[in-house]
Amino acid sequence: MILKLYGIALSPNVQRAAMVLREKKVPFEFHSVDLSKGEHKSPEYKEKNPFGSVPYLDDNGFVIFESRAIARYVEDKFSGQGRDLIPKDPKKRALFEQAAAYEHSRFDRHATPFIHEKFWKPFIGQTTDEHLAKYNLERLEQTADVYEVILSKQKYLAGDEITLADLLHLPYGTYLPTAGADIFSTRPNLARWFKDLSEQPSWLAVKDGVATFTG
Numbered sequence: 001m002i003l004k005l006y007g008i009a010l011s012p013n014v015q016r017a018a019m020v021l022r023e024k025k026v027p028f029e030f031h032s033v034d035l036s037k038g039e040h041k042s043p044e045y046k047e048k049n050p051f052g053s054v055p056y057l058d059d060n061g062f063v064i065f066e067s068r069a070i071a072r073y074v075e076d077k078f079s080g081q082g083r084d085l086i087p088k089d090p091k092k093r094a095l096f097e098q099a100a101a102y103e104h105s106r107f108d109r110h111a112t113p114f115i116h117e118k119f120w121k122p123f124i125g126q127t128t129d130e131h132l133a134k135y136n137l138e139r140l141e142q143t144a145d146v147y148e149v150i151l152s153k154q155k156y157l158a159g160d161e162i163t164l165a166d167l168l169h170l171p172y173g174t175y176l177p178t179a180g181a182d183i184f185s186t187r188p189n190l191a192r193w194f195k196d197l198s199e200q201p202s203w204l205a206v207k208d209g210v211a212t213f214t215g
């Protein structure tokens with residue numbers, strides 16, 4: 001039975017899951033969840049994702065949420081199909097895990113609250129906490145300086161081949177300049193890396209909104 005992805009078409013976390021399904025050439029049905037009506041907070045929805053957030057994936061009754069966990073499940077289940085996103089060689093795998101760990105703990109940790117303050121809050125008519133935004137932007141700039149060093153020595157974060165660790169940056173990385181944090185274009189290696197990622201067909205297919213993919 002076809003996989004079902006639940007969420008909103010322009011949610012970065014939903015786009016992350018959909019991008020990986022496209023990478024692995026896995027057909028899926030996209031099901032819209034109406035956040036404005038609070039559908040994601042209903043008891044029925046929380047049976048699927050108890051945090052009441054999007055996305056979640058339903059694979060014939062097997063339900064998984066958290067976009068990074070969805071990505072890893074899809075990579076494992078459809079191993080040998082589409083592009084390999086996680087290396088199997090132990091050393092390459094360790095370098096991948098290292099990059100995936102700092103994507104989450106250093107990049108996403110500050111990108112998410114920065115975008116919340118500078119993009120999402122003004123969008124829904126709330127006031128930005130400028131102090132919080134500045135704090136997170138400073139941390140992002142520090143992380144970007146380290147990325148620039150890493151990417152001056154290799155093409156991608158885990159070596160010279162693209163992995164899931166690189167792709168995970170795309171959704172929030174794409175929002176950052178719109179929110180006023182242009183951390184990529186001012187650093188030549190980071191600019192080269194992010195331009196390359198932004199041109200990946202899997203991302204181009206979902207960046208303007210997730211839709212059902214029939215293969």
Ligand SMILES: N[C@@H](CCC(=O)N[C@@H](CS)C(=O)NCC(=O)O)C(=O)O
Pocket residue numbers: 011012013014040051052053054055065066067068
């Ligand atoms: N860490 C989660 C984050 C999910 C998340 O926060 N999704 C947002 C949309 S981008 C959401 O559902 N926000 C509404 C809410 O949490 O009430 C993931 O990667 O899936």
